Amino acid sequence: QKEVEQNSGPLSVPEGAIASLNCTYSDRGSQSFFWYRQYSGKSPELIMFIYSNGDKEDGRFTAQLNKASQYVSLLIRDSQPSDSATYLCAVIYLGSSNTGKLIFGQGTTLQVKP
């Protein structure tokens, strides 16, 4: 069974702080990793993807990947109240037909307090 694990939270940080969200995955062969943000009642929005070990930065967001430890993280710098949402970690697992299946973690709820 392919698994993606996240702490459900809530993770509460003050405005302006760094929020750190973590995710582990079970399949060592996985190659593609994604972070989605989902506001209550809305659909998931892709905010970061990372395919190589190391860091990838985009604005206030940094995704970090460590394949040896099977660990993915998302850092949000200068957190704003508008960042309050559920953050979903997702991993693509390739099936026998070489079709990718996107498997989600349970999501971490982030609360940014003014």
Next chain:
Amino acid sequence: DTEVTQTPKHLVMGMTNKKSLKCEQHMGHRAMYWYKQKAKKPPELMFVYSYEKLSINESVPSRFSPECPNSSLLNLHLHALQPEDSALYLCASSQTAGSYNEQFFGPGTRLTVL
């Protein structure tokens, strides 16, 4: 443009009704997906279409019937649903169905089965 559109936004149906959900993308993507999301849970994959052919069916009950008339359109036909099928139904698309592909989600159809 990373837009996936879905209609209708909301749908209420009885257990004996037949209805269809529609999804459209004009990004030239050749993979399209249906997901089901229950409250406070992550999206769960239902079907994957790759180059208009059904590639993955995640053992979904036959009362859900997908159809991909062309590379831009994806339908989900619903018949004899149960109240436990009430959920947010999400469509997504990606360039192809392989490993290194970002999936973009539509806004979803919120389905209520009475």
